[in-house]
Structures are given as structure tokens and as C-alpha cells.
Amino acid sequence: MKKKFIAMVLAGLTLTTALSGCGNSAKSTETQPAEQQTQEAATEEAPAAEASTEDVKEEAPAEADTPAESVGAYNPAEFKVEDVYVAPDQKSTIDIEGCETFTQIVDKLADGQGYANATIGDADVLMVSTGTYEWEPGKNAAIDAEIFIYKDEVPTYLATVSAGGTAYPLAVKDGNLYVGGNHFISKYIIDTGAMVETEEAYVLYDTDGNESYFYKTCNSQFEDYDAETAKTRFEELFAETEGEEVIEFQPVGGAASETDSESASNTDSLPAYEYPGPELFYSVLYKYMVDELSKSYPESQVSIPCPIIIKEDESDKDDIKVYGNFWIFNYDLKGDILENTSGGSYPGCIHLKSTDAGYEVTSMDVCEDGESFDESAKKIFGDNYDAFMKDGEDEKLREETRAQIIANYVAANNLDIKAYQDFGWDPVTLPEENIDSFYSTLD
Known part of the structure; x- marks a missing residue:
């Protein structure tokens, strides 16, 4: 689930x-x-x-x-x-x-x-x-x-x-x-x-x-x-x-507030997220997350993925396994701040295969919720379960990764965005962009 x-x-x-x-x-x-x-x-x-x-x-x-x-x-x-x-x-x-x-x-x-x-x-x-x-x-x-x-x-x-x-x-x-x-x-x-x-x-x-x-x-x-x-x-x-x-x-209707109107006017100003690194493999992985994981949420101006990758198994080119906690965050732009509107995590394993044209995602296994979570996580992650519980559930690591991915998106698209913000929390100032070396740490 x-x-x-x-x-x-x-x-x-x-x-x-x-x-x-x-x-x-x-x-x-x-x-x-x-x-x-x-x-x-x-x-x-x-x-x-x-x-x-x-x-x-x-x-x-x-x-x-x-x-x-x-x-x-x-x-x-x-x-x-x-x-x-x-x-x-x-x-x-x-x-x-x-x-x-x-x-x-x-x-x-x-x-x-x-x-x-x-x-x-x-x-x-x-x-x-x-x-x-x-x-x-x-x-x-x-x-x-x-x-x-x-x-x-x-x-x-x-x-x-x-x-x-x-x-x-x-x-x-x-x-x-x-x-x-x-x-x-x-x-x-x-x-x-x-x-x-x-x-x-x-x-x-x-x-x-x-x-x-x-x-x-x-x-x-x-x-x-x-x-x-x-x-x-x-x-x-x-x-x-x-x-x-x-x-x-x-659900209720009603006139949109001035802020909502400003947000709507900014809709076309935010480009869709694209993986900014050189690796085709990650480009396919990130695109899958944006296209598939964002489907369950109300429409927003941009969806930005945040994969916390635990392990990659490339021993079988027809079934390359990427284990991790795959987050998707959806945002609307308010001034120079990306305000989070929805999102969630999908811990599990994404399966890809290598083809003559490059890479293709074939399926995704997602851990169940509630009391079945632990049992399903052990089944999906296998020997990688302990690493998942250590890093995949690490909020500090997630937020550092999230901030850097947003900063790189902002830099790649030359956007005037200073921070991101979750509902009820103070804005988080974005770090300096790091497109050249950041993504190499995800393999």
C-alpha cells in the first residue's frame, strides 16, 4: 500500500x-x-x-x-x-x-x-x-x-x-x-x-x-x-x-484568495522537474517517480522527487533493483518560496531493465502500511532491511537530500527561489547548488 x-x-x-x-x-x-x-x-x-x-x-x-x-x-x-x-x-x-x-x-x-x-x-x-x-x-x-x-x-x-x-x-x-x-x-x-x-x-x-x-x-x-x-x-x-x-x-468552492490567484498566475512559470545530472539511468528513475508517484495527489505547479537510495543491484540487467525510500513532494510557488502542498513516501524497490534504447522501469514493490509495514519491508528489502531502517527512515538525511535536489532544480532552471516550506513550519533556506558532484553519491 x-x-x-x-x-x-x-x-x-x-x-x-x-x-x-x-x-x-x-x-x-x-x-x-x-x-x-x-x-x-x-x-x-x-x-x-x-x-x-x-x-x-x-x-x-x-x-x-x-x-x-x-x-x-x-x-x-x-x-x-x-x-x-x-x-x-x-x-x-x-x-x-x-x-x-x-x-x-x-x-x-x-x-x-x-x-x-x-x-x-x-x-x-x-x-x-x-x-x-x-x-x-x-x-x-x-x-x-x-x-x-x-x-x-x-x-x-x-x-x-x-x-x-x-x-x-x-x-x-x-x-x-x-x-x-x-x-x-x-x-x-x-x-x-x-x-x-x-x-x-x-x-x-x-x-x-x-x-x-x-x-x-x-x-x-x-x-x-x-x-x-x-x-x-x-x-x-x-x-x-x-x-x-x-x-x-x-469539498467546498468559493472565491480564490489573492494568494491563490498569485499562485495560479505562477503556474506556467515553473518548469517540470527533470533530472539535471548526466546519467541516463537516474534520469529514467527520477522521471518514473515524478510521473507515477505524483498521480495520487491534487495538481500542483511542480512535483520534485527525493529518493533515499539504499542499495542498487545490477547483477541482472533484465531486473536491476533499486532499494530505497522514494519520496515525492508537490509544490506551489508563493513569492520566492516553494510551498509544499502534498506528497508522501513509497519505501520499497523499483525494478528496471537495460535495453538497447537505455533503461526502462518495469515495476515497483511498495511496503504496506500499519502493522504490516515491518513484515513487508523485511520481505522486500531482504538483506538490505537494516540499512533501510537506518537510512531510509532517517529524516535528517531525507531533508538534506530534499533541500539539495530542490536547490539543483532551481539552479538548473535559473529560478528565483530562496526556500521551501512545509505547512506549519518555517521556510528552509536552500543550500548552494551542487549538480556536478551531488548525484554521484546516490549510486
């Missing part, structure tokens, strides 16, 4: 919410799930899932005996949300001042956004996404949403949630909201006007590919659970989502 991301979560999922803390320790949290974590100082430390955690949890769970009845425990009679509730630090990106109904909020949405009505816990909510995608014929889903509820009969911003990619649409089951990614999953309800994370589990890989599992509930901490329990709950939470209902988002 393809591991796809809508734009804003690429550099790091952000869950900013008025979360109820554990015990009576009130706090407002920004959590990034463990998927994009690395053991090194990851670039901007993306979420605890599909990336790195904002609060990187580097210590493995304590080897402690945990009473079975405490696992997943959530008892509203004992857990008083009002004792720990604090207002969120983040504000809505939508100006809802003066809005008396959810409909009035929807009227303010820009073209391309989406909205949905859902029931989470004891609250009927409005969810507003930055974008939607077709989950199944006739049904659009989303992986991020600002959540609004009524308080004192007035629409009020409550929280923002982001999942780890389009393989993990926002979904509900039995009143619970599930927010997941390749290496993390969180479960939420809304209780007495506050967002409560009832359970969270994630897996973290070190530089050698060794895994550590973490788990907590609203009444416990990560260190309260031994490694075996944490792994079990991680797997059980994913299994629990079977039969969940994917939240259906309605």
Missing part, C-alpha cells in the same frame, strides 16, 4: 489541542507521533509518527508490571476533564469572530478546503480540513482537521489533528476519533467540552533499526508500561480500527 501524505503533515504532523493531561497535571500539548522520529536531532523534529516527535521520547518504556485493568482505562466518573482542561495555544486559521453557526464558518472556507459534521464522544462537531482526497468512489476523506464545537451556543475552536498520510483518513468508531500513521496511533473523545486523548501508542526505530514501543493512556504515562505491553497495545489499537467509519468531507 502506498504511504501518502497531504501536504501539511510532511515535515511533521502536529496535533495541537486542548488535551486533557494525565492525572491532575494540566497542560496544553503539541504532540508529533513517532513515525518520523530519529535518534539523532531530527530536522525540526517532526511528529511522533510519520516523522519525529515534537517532544522526542528517547527513553524506552520502563520494564514495569502494569495491572491489566489499567490498560486503556478511561472512566469519566473518576477522570474529571474540567480539573485539567486548559485552552489550546494554537488558534484557528479561520477567523470565526462573529460566527453564530457552523454554517457561517463553512461560508468562510477557501476553495479546495473541506468540511464534515461528526459526533466525537459527547459532542457534535464541525471539522474543517485544508484539503480532501477521494477515499473511495464518491467519498472524500481528509487527514487533517480543525475541530469546532458549540460552547455557550457559540462555535468555538477546540483542536487541530493531523494523521500520517492518506492511507490513514480521519475516522470514528463508537464515538472515538482515530488519528493514525505508519508508526503511530492515537484515540480521542470529546468530554465536557475538552479533547481527551484516551490512548496513544507508537514505535520508534534507532539508527540500527531496533524498535522500541511506547504506550500511554489519559490516566498514565509512557514509562508506566513495559515494552511487551506497549507493543501489544500498539497492535491492538490498529486492529481496533477495523470497521471504523471514515469521516466524509465535503
